[in-house]
Amino acid sequence: MAATNDSVDSKLTSAELTKRNDLRSRKPYVADKLAQIAVMEERGEISPIIRLEKSYLCNFQCTHCSAEFYMDRHLEKTGVTDERRKMNMDDVRTLSRQADELGLARFVITGGEPLVMRDFDEVVAAIDPEKHYVITDTNGWFMDEARAKHIKSIGVEKAQISIDSFIEAEHDAFRNKPGAYKRAMRGIYACLDAGLNLIIQTVLIKGRAHTKEFLDFCEFATKHGIGLYVSYAKPTGSCTQHPEFVIDKEEADFLRELEKKYNVFTHMTPSYGSFKGCITVKGIITVTSSMEVTPCPYIDFSLGNLRETSLKEVLARGMRNPWLGPYRPDCLIGEDPQFIKMHTEKTADAKLLPLPWGQGFSDEDKLIP
């Protein structure tokens, strides 16, 4: 495997290579799998990150939350009872094994807010940090020094802290949580001190890329050597009522210009020698608490339920779907008006999300009806 790793390594930046070598010294099996991703893609295989939504419990109520409609508080508000069987630890272990057999290498524990999960440590163990690169999303509220050191000690490699404005009052208002900004900033330094890899996640609503606030944020992240991961606002979840949040091509291009100067990137930015464009299925999938698999965090159409369909077949369904499989440079749910319209219409009256396979996506899908 070494020769192949060398050729992949030649495509990495020095910072990427340093991180990869550090991981290789501690977790060679995981590092080798990561190094194989570009090789797999060359063979037509994929190695998406698996986002694991075991619980939607959250201490925040954010304006743009993509998971709001999955949450118990939303179901209670709408009087819907969700009788779907929920993910348990055996499911996580089975998924980990299936993913490993397919060469998949990365899990993100997300939610909800992962750090409110009582069984967080157990989930990490069930994923198996010796076999997979484990990442956690967090709003940072509970990420103090002790927690950061603890999650590092149980095998988590990376934290992804969400901050939606570099201006404290704006972030707190967007998150509907006074004190959210201070806690998130504390979390950043706690993660760095604990030796966790770290990125800051931020949602880009239309017009924000051109603001001083955003440029200051880029400057801050770059100065601290932290990647600023920018997610375009998508018209799903709580954001469904805010189509004006969706950015246009000019702003997407402007953001690509900022990549030259700042440590800022999106899910379409080439990384680790991989050029995937929109990463639906190819670079990411989400497993919901009812074991449905969606092709990205913001698309509420399932590609199948893992209790009925193998992960391998679910991924194959995604790759043969004309919306998801082919390489494309734009964000499907964030930039393609036709898909956004179809998604909005199909999910409008849904009581439970995601829509099962056959109701949202199917093998009959066509770009032009």
Place this chain on the structure above:
Amino acid sequence: MPDAIIDLAIFDEHGRCVPSSDLKAEVHRRTRRRFVCIQPEIDYSAIHSRIAGALNDDGGLSRDDFERQARSVLDKVSRDPATSGLAKGIHLPFFLPRMPDALSRDIGSDLDKIYLPAVEKSFLDAHPQSSYTRHHKGSLTGQLSVTGGSRHDRLLQAVSRTTVVGYFFLALQEYSVPASVEQVRRLPDTFLLAGGADTCAAFAGSPSLLLNPDAYPPLLWLAALSAEKLQTAYHLEAYGRNLTFNRRVHFDQAAEYWAAGLTVLAE
């Protein structure tokens, strides 16, 4: 000779080649035109100047001759009802200076040393704030050959004899690379599948081809060139306001983001 009888109106109102009904390789029969280019301005003098500068050509072809020959190509396709749609699509005039040993030269090496630097120079001259990134770092020497049936060899034959003038038409949107080759065999003899030299010269003449502030432009395959590995090809691609060159496996698939060009040479 073409493999099949040619129907009228081979090209639609956007200049896209209507896929022949008997194509075996993957192609999208219809397009929603999600990925589109903006037609660059045809200023023959400026285009001549850019190509000459980018290819270090010291003036074998006058600007007037370039314009006259290029116009003759466009007039001819416009007059024929079967091909007139082409002129409504993206079309770029170009020339390639004579290269007597064109048929024996290494195509990959020429891309490395002549044509890709020409693309880079012309693009950055026109867009100094933008960048050109060659993601594929390896040498192309020995890596490329003319795809059988693409008719691209005719371009090289012509270049070996004389300076050639032609038009590049972005007509094969949403074709797989093999379908592009199949389709060319069903077109009149004058149509060649675009490869490296012609695509790059056309791009050097019109370096804003893949810039579109309002919509995403397609990825542009050098479809007439076979790579060192099956189901793999090289391409130019925009990244925002910037240009990239890269290599990609395509698995013989069609995608709405993918396009290739046709070339017609002046007689």
